[in-house]
Amino acid sequence: MGGLVKRNRGNAALRACGCAVVGLFLIAGCSADGTPKGGAASRTPAAPPGTGGSTAGPGSTAASTPTGGTGFPLVPELDESKQPKTVAEARELLRRVVIAEQALGPEVVRSTPFESDPGHWPVLDExxxxxxxxxxxxxxxxxxxxxxxxAKDGRGRVRLSATVTIHHNRLESGWETARSMEEVLRCPDQKLREGEELKSLWGGVLYLGEQMNGWTEDAFTESGKYVGAQDGGPHYYTWSQAQFGPVTVAIAARGAAGITEEAVSAFVVQGTSRMMAQAKQELGKAAG
Structure with missing residues (x-):
């Protein structure tokens, strides 16, 4: 891969891009039980330069924790004793965080294949x-x-994917988010596989406490157009990724004919909010 491009906190254009999806999460809100109201291809980056235990650098934050006016933090303090230390512990945590189709809405069904190979990882080449x-x-x-x-009633098929990744610590998950931004800058046009492409991608990252991000340690989003041999296009495409401690969660959505961008974004809001809430429940310190 090309040289790393760290997030430029002074880049107002990228911050504005990031606000688009962050704002959607705030607008979506949560119900009384903490779940969100209403209702692509996996594209996670390669490994960071080290696997040390430091929490400084990408993914760390010194911002005060917003409460959303409830008195309870939207981003609780991480309980480091709960972080998985082995592959077996990480897989068990992943099982409790990743969502099934019911979490995305009554019309959503499983695709074939349903789950990725646990021993493989997508990498964006030169x-x-x-x-x-x-x-x-x-x-x-x-x-x-x-x-x-x-697809039905003249509406095309909407493709969705949910990704959860468990790292050793917050530093590593922060580098994953940083590299996601680097990939958009390096490759605004990307080939998913033969006959499937993403075009005109843009992206942005916001730390906790920056502008409208009050729900995750790092909020990353990218959007653009999807073109497929089977699905036609160009159709709206969006990817949103969130981080809590060593965990990143993400939803990708590829739109279709007859589907509004708002409807596609609603799936992203629903899925990412749910998985982030579950990660916080598993790894956050108990209140009191």
Whole structure:
């Protein structure tokens, strides 16, 4: 891959891009039980330069924790004693964080294949083509589940995917987010596989406490257009990724004919909010 491009906190244009999806999460809100109101391809980056235990650098934050006016933190303090230390522990945590199709809405069904190979990892090569490689040293466990909303009544098929990745610590998950931003800058046009491409991608990252991000340690989003041999296009495409401690969660959505961008974004809001809430429940310190 090309040289790392760290997030430029002074880049107002990228911050504005990041606000688009962050704002959607705030607008979506949560119900009384903490779940969100209403209702693509996995594309996670390669390993960071080290696997040390420091929490400084990408993914760390010194911002005060917003409460959303409830008195309870939207981002609780991480309980480091709960962080998984082995592959087996990470896979168990992943199982409790990743969502099934019911979490995305009644029309969503499983695709075939349903889950990614747990021993493989997508890497964006120098030619901006996604390839498959073995897991990098900093990843304890990762999984992507694939869903879709079937085409009917003149509406095309909406493709969705949910990805959860478990690292050793916050530093490593922060570097994953940083590299996601680097990939968009390096490759605004990307080839997913033969006959499937992403075009005109843009992205942005916001730390906790920056502008409208009050729900995750790092909020990353990218959007653009999807073109597929089977699905036609260009159609709206968006990817949103969130981080809590050593965990990143993400939803990718590829739109279709007859589907509004708002409807596609609603799936992203629903899925990412749910998985982030579950990660916080598993790894956050108890209140009191």
């Amino acid at each position: 030619g901006c083509v996604w390839q498959t490689a073995g897991l990098p040293a900093d990843v304890l466990a990762t999984s992507t589940r694939y869903f879709h909303v079937p």
